[in-house]
Ligand code: BGC
């Protein structure tokens with residue numbers, strides 16, 4: 001009798017559980033992508049936090065790799081829309097292609113949070129009321145990196161290898177047209193000229209995927225190049241890298257060539273912090289991907305639930321037309337890198 005009762009109880013419990021699962025359509029589903037899983041920062045910092053935080057929030061996150069192909073991303077967004085996701089969290093491949101994605105979301109009436117690559121077309125954020133951006137103030141990283149380099153340059157007169165008072169530098173840029181790449185390039189160099197220090201760009205390299213391997217090859221060739229003008233001796237005196245991923249490639253190249261030059265990155269990836277400790281990297285700038293991932297999902301969840309966009313959070317959306325949440329950058333040097341490890 002007891003056994004039979006137990007059996008019936010278990011049967012009913014199972015039934016109730018299945019029924020719950022089937023009718024539980026409260027779960028918020030978010031369709032998301034990373035522009036390429038080949039990016040150290042996006043794949044190594046932002047994606048894991050998106051996945052972890054989605055679980056914490058009870059969100060169903062459907063995340064895909066856009067393989068650095070905007071056409072592929074357009075198709076992926078169509079698929080998300082066809083599946084009826086509650087919100088989209090999109091890392092553009094091409095920052096100039098925001099309109100296509102925004103119009104898709106608008107037509108389908110699905111809220112959209114763009115993150116990491118800010119739309120470059122002026123006014124495009126205004127065409128749809130349910131689109132926002134989560135990222136940083138692109139220029140800020142360059143300003144901070146520039147200040148670090150200027151103060152180290154001033155403290156180390158021997159870095160001016162040919163003693164001409166000018167900084168002969170090479171620069172690893174990242175993706176042309178990417179607001180972060182463009183603004184960092186301008187601001188880091190401007191810090192020197194603002195401080196009254198002359199600069200001379202020996203070479204600049206752009207790479208659409210901000211890639212370690214490409215940077216290594218580039219640095220290999222830069223280290224063997226002859227930079228002398230007819231009568232003036234010139235060498236590379238500083239390596240400016242717009243992200244840590246590319247700095248890793250340059251450091252590997254310098255180690256192989258047994259020539260360690262001052263080098264600075266951006267992102268503060270775990271490996272970069274270790275390299276600062278080992279004296280291989282002079283500094284980096286924390287690009288807080290963890291908080292960018294959290295802000296992206298907080299906003300997406302709020303809007304999917306019909307809440308005010310920042311309800312229950314500390315995020316601030318700028319009302320300057322950018323509709324952006326901008327997470328702050330932080331300088332990371334030999335003095336404080338351990339705080340970030
Ligand atoms: C990061 C880079 C990354 C890029 C991708 C930037 O904010 O600093 O490391 O490659 O975003 O869009």
Ligand code: CA
Pocket residue numbers: 160161162163164165166167168237
């Ligand atoms: Ca010099």
